[in-house]
Amino acid sequence: MRWFETPNFDFNGSRKIAYAISGILFVASLVAIFVQGLQYGIDFKGGKEIVLDFEQPVSVVDLRSELAEPLGNAPEIKLFGSESEVLIRTDNESPISEVQDIITSNIQSLYPDNPFSVEKTDVISARFAEDLKWGALQAVIYAIVIIFIYILIRFRNWTFSAGAVAALVHDVVIVLGLFTILSNHVPFSLQIDQAIIAAFLTIVGYSLNDTVVVFDRIRENSNVHKGMDFMPMVNKSLNDTLSRTVITSLTTLFVVAVLFIFGGEVLKGFSFALLIGIVLGTYSSLFVASALVVELEKRTTKSK
Template identity: 70%
Template sequence: MRWFETPDFNFLKAHKIGYVVSGILLAAALIGILTKGLQYGIDFKGGKTFVLQFEDPVEVQDIRSELAEPLGGAPEVKFYGSPEEVLIRTDNPDDITTVQNAITGAMGQLYPDNPNQVIKTDIVGPRFAEDLKRGAVNAIIFALIVIFIYILIRFKDWTYSAGAVAALFHDVLIVLGVFTLLSDIVPFSLQIDQAIIAAFLTIVGYSLNDTVVVFDRIRENSLLYKTMDYDEMINKSLNDTLSRTVITSVTTFFVVAVLFLFGGEVLRGFSFALMLGVVIGTYSSLFIASSMVIELNKRQQKS
């Protein structure tokens, strides 16, 4: 199936608009991260986790509001498999027994006719949280380094590697900025935890796949159309892969949107990150990675 039989879009002209759009998005992301700071979850700052089981269904918004005062701040509250089970995460510094008693006492007042019991508790210490944070950063950096080397070996041209890594860095930073800016606005948790790190790595893989498809067509056309102007050849390559790129992105987005809508509170932040990643990754494959290759090749020829 092809949605664009003979596309002839002028991507090179649109690249200038892409520079402006990306510049605005990156600036907003950096300002948000630097001023507001990353919103880490319990996994990366330490805290306590409790799973409560009720006899009847409950509302996470009501529980979050009820626990804000006794815990010294609104905790992270999610459904845990069913409407009768909730996961509560808090960074309250008191010992686990005190915190548990505060939670069960507040739940007794909120739901006097809906008995509950704590079926699971867990503690994430500050040292362990720091190790997780360091490991997550190292995982993303290592992934980018391996991708740079892989693209370099496959295409035998460092400009392709630089373009691919720049696009991936662009995607992750913008998604991270959106999470930071919207953390106190959207009605679901956007805190950075292990699931979100997994989403970031998934975004890297998805965006890379799109970028490699475009680069493959650029390499093929560079051999087939040796007399064609370089910029024109790049534009033709982007148009050749446009149908495949759009269909893949739309179908993937629909699947992730279903996960976002029906996957439950626990997966909402993860699926939201993937939806953003699909859109931004597709955009960067068409407008960032290829434009970087063009600019770096031009500079390479001048030097």
């Protein structure tokens, strides 16, 4: 990484291009979310789940394909403890007994030589799902509010808090928008469930970590280079931390990419959210959070 030993990129000089890119992605994501709507899993909209225990291992892909038509849409299917135990989740509105009959009869025709038993059945009510949805939303909102307060206390400057929170909201909304746009165009589930909420909170933490490193260097440089204008000082701080930012992002990206490729169907949505979030978090740390701090500082100085 010798190329990053003495970088001198003009990040703030490119901030208007970054504003345009972020603005287009942000608005497109909001439009997709409000027009197409988020694709919720049964955790957040209610449904039925059935656990089956087979004598021999089965294919999750084959099961999903076989059950999609009789259930009305593709169910959520994942291995449950072993390769012969399967968890099936569906939002089919029929009574649980009818849903169980549909599933068992179609699976018997798919695997006539592989007997199975029903281990358990559960119904997730719409009220319980609504409570989960509200709890997940609260978790994200509380995390952002606490982060705002933490940055404000640590750096004693509200512009740093505003820049950090704006970057976090930017990342989460764009990931949600991409999930909405791509939900019908990828061969794996991008429904919003509890695992995806965990991914969003992970993205928030990752993006914040990068942003705080940059802000720390800005504070250090403001003490060392007291006569330097604020914008060049922010640019210097971004270049000072660039090597660390790139190495951390690439190594994390490699690990999550392996998880996405080899982690199985159940982790596809979670790892896909992290892949997008790492790229967006790195971008927002370099071009969104610090750029907003520069803009807010300029306006604050002018008003004084």
